[in-house]
Amino acid sequence: MDSSDQYSAPMADPAATAPVTQRALTRIQAMLRSGAFPPGSSLPPQRRLADELRVSRASLREALSILGTLGIIRVEHGRGTFVAARGDDDQGSEPVPAARRFKGRYSEAEVYQFRCIVEPRAAALAALRLTLGEIGRLEATNRA
Structure with missing residues (x-):
């Protein structure tokens, strides 16, 4: 082991935990x-909800984070996690368009920087999960 590896831990592959997070999200x-x-x-409190869903709290928190980003729930630190009420700045169980939710909060440059960081990894993870049928549809779309 060379000295550059001495202090670095192996990075966890996000794809390894995705199915558990996805299962929690779906449920x-x-x-x-x-x-x-x-x-x-x-x-319910995170500990109880994680037990009910039979997932780790880390996987549950990731699922809740996704739902929060979609505007389906809101997390109030110290109070709990709430289902977004219709009439709030969100639409209950329907995703809220990001353009509306984040309007005025971030500059175009910040949005671009975020997309440059997130989108390549998201595309790579999606590519790893493609089925043969999905690959065929993508190839057909590219030929059209």
């Missing part, structure tokens, strides 16, 4: 659609 969305947690209500 929470199903709960919201079923009406188990109506708009404005609070979700």
Whole structure:
């Protein structure tokens, strides 16, 4: 081991944890659609919800982060996690267009920098998960 590796830990592959996070995300969305947690209500504490979903708290937090980014829930630190109420700046269980939610918060340069960081990794992860059928559809689209 050379000295440059001495202090660096191996990076975890985000793809390795994605299925668990996706499973948590899917189950929470199903709960919201079923009406188990109506708009404005609070979700159970993270520890209990993670136990119910049989996922780690880290995977649950990632799923909640995704739902928060979509405007489906809001996290109030010290108070809990709440289902976004219709009439708030969000649309309950429907995603809110990012352009509307972030309007005036970030400059075009900041948005561009963010996209330069996130989009290549997102595309790489998506490419790793492509099925043969999806590859065929992409190739057909490119030929058209």
